[in-house]
Amino acid sequence: MEPDLKQTLGRLLGPSEPEIGCEACFAELDRYVELEVAGADADAAVPGLRAHLEGCPACREEHESLRALVSGEQAL
Amino acid sequence: MSALAAGTVELVQRAAPRSTPAVVPLDPDSREWLRSLRADGAVRDAAIARLHALLLRAARFEVRRRRPTLPHLRGDELDDIATEAAHDALMSVLKRLDDFRGASRFTTWVYKFALLEAAVKLRKRAWQGREVPLEPESWSLFSSESLQPGAEVEQSELLSTLKNAIDKVLTPHQRRVLVALALNEVPIDVLADRLSTTRGALYKTLHDARRKLRRDLDERGLSLDVSEEAN
Numbered sequence: 463m464e465p466d467l468k469q470t471l472g473r474l475l476g477p478s479e480p481e482i483g484c485e486a487c488f489a490e491l492d493r494y495v496e497l498e499v500a501g502a503d504a505d506a507a508v509p510g511l512r513a514h515l516e517g518c519p520a521c522r523e524e525h526e527s528l529r530a531l532v533s534g535e536q537a538l
Numbered sequence: 539m540s541a542l543a544a545g546t547v548e549l550v551q552r553a554a555p556r557s558t559p560a561v562v563p564l565d566p567d568s569r570e571w572l573r574s575l576r577a578d579g580a581v582r583d584a585a586i587a588r589l590h591a592l593l594l595r596a597a598r599f600e601v602r603r604r605r606p607t608l609p610h611l612r613g614d615e616l617d618d619i620a621t622e623a624a625h626d627a628l629m630s631v632l633k634r635l636d637d638f639r640g641a642s643r644f645t646t647w648v649y650k651f652a653l654l655e656a657a658v659k660l661r662k663r664a665w666q667g668r669e670v671p672l673e674p675e676s677w678s679l680f681s682s683e684s685l686q687p688g689a690e691v692e693q694s695e696l697l698s699t700l701k702n703a704i705d706k707v708l709t710p711h712q713r714r715v716l717v718a719l720a721l722n723e724v725p726i727d728v729l730a731d732r733l734s735t736t737r738g739a740l741y742k743t744l745h746d747a748r749r750k751l752r753r754d755l756d757e758r759g760l761s762l763d764v765s766e767e768a769n
Contacts, residue, residue, distance in 0.1 A: 473720035474700065475755075476748035483745075484738045491650050492642035517748075518741055520657070520726045527600050527653045532646055 481513035487521045495528045568644035575635060589631065592645060594624035596652035604660050611663065619663060623655035630655070661725040670732045671722045672714045696760045703754040712747035719744055 482490075490508045497504035505512045515522045564572070574585035597620040605616060630651045638647055704713060718724040719740070726744075730737050 470721065471700075473723075474704075474716065474748070475752055476745065478752070481745070484741045488650065488654065490641075492646040496642045496646055517745070518726070520661070520737065524650070524653050524657055527603055527657070528646070528650050530603070531596060531599050531649055531653070535645075 477513040477516040479513040479516075480510055481517055482508075482510040483514070484518060484521055487511055487514050487518070488524075491521075491525060491528060495525065495532055498529060499532050562640055564640040565643060568638075568640060571644040572635070572638070575632070586628070586632070589648065590624060590628050593627045593631070593648060593652040594620060596649045597621075597623040597627065597656040600653045600656035601660065604657070608660065608664055615663075619659050620656060623659050624652055627651040627655045658727045661727045662731060665725065665728040670718060670724050670729060672718050696755070699755060699758055699760055700751065703751050707750050707754050708747050712743055712750070715740055715743045716747040716751075 490511055494504045494508045494511055497507055515525055571585070571589075574581050575589065576582070577585070598617070600623075601616045601620045605611075608616070611619075627648070631648050638644060641647075704716065708716065715729070718729050719726055726737050726740055730740050733740070
């Protein structure tokens with residue numbers, strides 16, 4: 463299957479795993495990112511957030527930004 | 539109102555009860571932030587100024603990350619967006635100060651408000667003046683021409699069934715939202731703005747539509763796990 467087709471099907475069908483919504487994602491994002499950056503099991507601490515990031519491009523972008531910002535700070 | 543907006547469906551679906559973060563003592567820096575922001579007079583004013591500087595830094599960080607996707611915007615326009623985002627984030631943080639429970643450092647908690655405000659403003663700015671397509675711009679994805687030569691019959695059947703499900707299984711609102719977000723790739727904040735709703739409410743609609751489509755495919759023995767391909 464063409465990569466573009468797979469990506470579009472992914473956007474249409476979304477994550478197969480249960481997920482939390484956008485507001486719950488925002489509420490937990492700071493804790494999740496700090497756990498990730500510390501090397502802890504963030505997915506176990508916040509079930510459903512990883513699946514939500516798969517399905518929601520906006521929350522995924524904000525997660526990537528927060529992780530980059532926090533990682534950069536810790537590297538200083 | 540925050541960029542996500544209150545009053546929307548918070549939880550789409552949970553795999554298991556979410557672990558509640560233990561109540562932990564605040565780290566010294568976070569405690570000092572709260573103390574000074576809750577003080578009076580000059581102490582509070584100084585704390586708010588420091589907080590604003592922190593939020594502006596985060597908003598500019600987000601603007602820098604997205605700048606390559608916004609080549610038509612001048613530097614001063616981008617800085618105006620960062621300044622506005624920092625101001626709106628400051629209002630949100632001050633309003634929600636009591637919501638901070640110390641599950642992360644205070645600075646990490648406030649950063650997310652600035653990043654959200656900046657990201658939402660940049661998405662809206664990128665789509666300013668553009669029509670938001672709510673109908674499929676093209677069904678070519680689902681035509682046999684999109685398939686590679688020799689594509690399996692099952693793949694063709696999957697696409698045909700999926701198109702039929704989008705047409706027949708979804709409500710008109712679910713169909714519009716799914717088509718705009720998943721097929722036409724309209725940013726969710728832009729669509730929320732045009733439809734006078736919220737990101738959370740739209741995502742709930744998208745989630746329900748996706749579940750219907752998956753269920754329909756499952757019932758026809760055509761399930762396909764493409765989740766990793768969505769990234």
